[in-house]
Each structure stands twice: as structure tokens, then as C-alpha cells.
Amino acid sequence: MTRVAVNGVTGQMGGAVIEAATDSEVVVGFATSDTDTVDGVPVVHPADAAAALREYDVDAVVDFAIPDGALTVAEACVEAGVPMVVGTTGFDEDGMARLNDASDSIPLLKAANFSQGIQVLQRLVREAVGTLEDYDLELMETHHNRKVDAPSGTANSILAVIQEERDVEPVYGREGHAPREEDEIGVFARRAGDIRGEHELVLAGNDEVLSLSHRAEDRGVFAAGALDAATWLVGRDAGWYAFGDVVDA
Numbered sequence: 001m002t003r004v005a006v007n008g009v010t011g012q013m014g015g016a017v018i019e020a021a022t023d024s025e026v027v028v029g030f031a032t033s034d035t036d037t038v039d040g041v042p043v044v045h046p047a048d049a050a051a052a053l054r055e056y057d058v059d060a061v062v063d064f065a066i067p068d069g070a071l072t073v074a075e076a077c078v079e080a081g082v083p084m085v086v087g088t089t090g091f092d093e094d095g096m097a098r099l100n101d102a103s104d105s106i107p108l109l110k111a112a113n114f115s116q117g118i119q120v121l122q123r124l125v126r127e128a129v130g131t132l133e134d135y136d137l138e139l140m141e142t143h144h145n146r147k148v149d150a151p152s153g154t155a156n157s158i159l160a161v162i163q164e165e166r167d168v169e170p171v172y173g174r175e176g177h178a179p180r181e182e183d184e185i186g187v188f189a190r191r192a193g194d195i196r197g198e199h200e201l202v203l204a205g206n207d208e209v210l211s212l213s214h215r216a217e218d219r220g221v222f223a224a225g226a227l228d229a230a231t232w233l234v235g236r237d238a239g240w241y242a243f244g245d246v247v248d249a
């Protein structure tokens with residue numbers, strides 16, 4: 001059984017990871033709030049993460065927190081020589097560079113979305129955008145009202161795939177007199193209720209519309225994917241890995 005530490009253990013995804021851990025064992029969690037345990041899992045402050053990784057003999061860290069917290073724990077993973085699965089989204093350029101630096105020393109796998117459906121959606125997006133070359137593109141995502149980053153990490157990763165196929169400029173919402181330019185892609189983020197995560201790419205020609213969409217119905221899908229990634233990552237060489245490496249394995 002993989003011995004896992006969960007960063008962001010007091011959060012929505014932290015709880016989902018504890019619940020999904022049947023083939024692995026969550027032995028410790030990290031969070032800043034003054035909480036001793038979550039579902040029987042001891043909670044340690046991220047500042048003490050390196051010592052805890054050793055004390056609890058952790059095989060891999062699964063992270064769903066905030067960028068600053070993820071970076072603190074990435075540095076602890078480097079210090080303790082423990083692989084890390086990063087699920088947190090919303091890193092800036094400097095944060096991404098620091099994760100990259102960490103991956104020089106430890107195996108680090110980062111994914112904006114740990115569902116298998118999104119992996120397939122990314123392939124379909126590439127094919128559709130590459131084939132329907134002159135169709136207008138619009139990208140939409142919807143999440144729960146507690147999500148802090150926008151657009152979602154998944155929407156940004158879909159946009160990155162699109163931009164590998166086509167030279168389009170994102171326009172983040174429209175207001176007032178805003179006619180559509182030929183080379184633009186509208187990107188829209190909605191926040192409401194407890195929606196787990198919905199993504200849709202619309203490709204519109206003059207007489208037809210193709211819509212590619214995905215809806216996560218339970219956080220357990222992300223938690224299970226991240227735990228699979230953690231088990232897969234143990235024993236790998238230091239480096240940067242993607243969820244596709246796990247799904248294709």
C-alpha cells in the first residue's frame with residue numbers, strides 16, 4: 001500500500017482523497033488551520049512537512065491546496081526526497097518555475113484535472129480544432145462558488161492544446177461593443193452552487209455546431225486519479241510527469 005500524505009487535507013479535495021484511499025493509506029495531512037486530525041488522519045503545519053514526511057515514512061504526497069502551500073510542500077518533498085503529485089491550480093509563472101526546479105530533484109507529476117474523461121476530451125479537442133480549421137471556438141467552464149482561480153486550470157490546459165493547433169487569442173468575457181475577431185477564442189468562467197466541474201468547447205461553422213463537453217459529478221473522480229498517479233510515481237526517476245503518462249501506462 002502506498003503511504004500518502006495529503007496537502008490541503010482540511011479542504012474539499014483533501015476529504016475526497018481520504019475517502020478514496022482504499023488501495024493506499026493516508027498517513028498524514030498538511031494544512032495551516034489549527035486542526036489536530038481529519039477523519040483520524042493527523043494534521044501537521046506545512047512548515048513542518050519535511051520532518052513529518054520522514055516521521056510518517058511517506059511514499060508520495062498528493063496535493064490539493066493553494067499555490068503557496070503547494071510550493072512550501074514541494075520544497076519539503078525535495079528536502080525529504082519524496083515524490084509529489086500536484087493537483088493545485090492557479091500557479092503564476094514564478095510558481096511554475098519553482099515546481100520545475102523541484103522536479104530536478106524528485107519525481108513530480110502535475111495535472112489540472114485527474115479525471116480520465118478530460119484526458120480523452122483533450123485528444124478530441126486536438127482533433128476537432130485541427131480538422132475544423134476555420135470554425136469559431138468558444139470555451140466555457142463552470143465550478144462551485146468557492147473556487148478561487150479563474151479560468152480553471154483545466155480550461156487553461158484545454159486552451160493550451162488549442163493554441164498548439166491554432167493561433168488564437170483568448171478574450172476573457174465580453175462586454176459592451178465587442179465584435180468578435182477572427183482569431184479570438186472567448187473564455188468564460190461561471191461560479192455557482194456546488195458544481196463539481198464542467199468544461200465545454202464549442203466549435204461553430206456557418207451551418208453547424210460541434211460541442212465537446214465534460215462534467216465531473218463527484219470529487220472522488222479527481223481523488224482516485226491523483227491516488228493512482230501517486231502509486232505510479234513511487235520509484236520513478238526525478239523529472240516532470242503528466243497524468244497522461246499514468247493513463248497511457
Ligand SMILES: NC(=O)C1=CN([C@@H]2O[C@H](COP(=O)(O)OP(=O)(O)OC[C@H]3O[C@@H](n4cnc5c(N)ncnc54)[C@H](OP(=O)(O)O)[C@@H]3O)[C@@H](O)[C@H]2O)C=CC1
Binds near residue numbers: 030046070089112
Ligand atoms: N487537479 C485536479 O483534478 C483538481 C484540482 N483541484 C484544485 O485543488 C485545489 C484545492 O481545491 P479544494 O479542495 O476545492 O479547495 P479548498 O479551499 O476546499 O481546500 C484548500 C485546502 O488548502 C489548505 N491550505 C490553505 N493554505 C495552505 C497552505 N499554505 N499550505 C497547505 N495547505 C493550505 C486549506 O486548509 P487550511 O486553510 O486549513 O490551511 C484547505 O485544506 C484548487 O487549486 C483546485 O483548483 C480541485 C479539484 C480537482
Ligand SMILES: O=C(O)C1=N[C@H](C(=O)O)C[C@H](O)C1
Binds near residue numbers: 143
Ligand atoms: O476547483 C475545483 O473544484 C476544480 N479544479 C480543477 C481546475 O481548476 O480545473 C479541476 C476540476 O475542474 C475541479
